[in-house]
Amino acid sequence: MTHILRIETSIKGEASVSRKLTDRVVSRxxxxxxGATVTTRDLAPGVPQIDGSWMSAVYTPAGSRTPDQAKIAGYSDALLDEVKAADVLVIALPVYxxxxxxxxxxxxxxxxxxxxTFNYTETGPVGLLKNKRAIVALSSDGTKMGSxxxxxxxxxxxxxxxxxxxDVEFVAADQMVFDPEATLTRAEAEIDRLAA
Incomplete structure (x- = not known):
């Protein structure tokens, strides 16, 4: 069974173009x-920045953490567990x-x-999150993707x-400021052509 992790990031709520695109990707x-299942993580309300307390918490063995460390690591572990459990990540990327x-x-x-998520080896870094697909829905007012x-x-x-x-694919509604209707239509058509 396919498990989809949907990551929302836009602060624009229902007016968000990237959310419209992720809606369509997930529907497809x-x-x-x-039987596909979907977990949604909306990051718009904010994500705590990592700092020294975070580093101390996540690299302290679970059984040795203080209550504060357990709380910090628990949040971070939940984000990590969601990604590990996913077969497909659908990520909203509004360009700010x-x-x-x-x-x-x-x-x-x-x-x-x-x-x-990674290890360093004698030949360089090696990613540990194998056999996953990511579909990124990029939106921007004036920035051209890849420029x-x-x-x-x-x-x-x-x-x-x-x-x-x-395995990362992008669908883009970029430079929306110039022709929003045609740009959104083109992005939706890209989504419809994605290999499901």
Missing amino acids: LTASHA NFGLPAQLKSWIDHLARKGE EIDFASGYLRHMLGFFGIT
């Missing part, structure tokens, strides 16, 4: 995979100021844990690959 996947939303960057930071001012899509693709997720 669930229609094509009988040419980059990722801060809450999406913080989510990635929580996942970047040696021994959990020299797009610091979001390349970073996200790199980090997913660093974690071992190399």
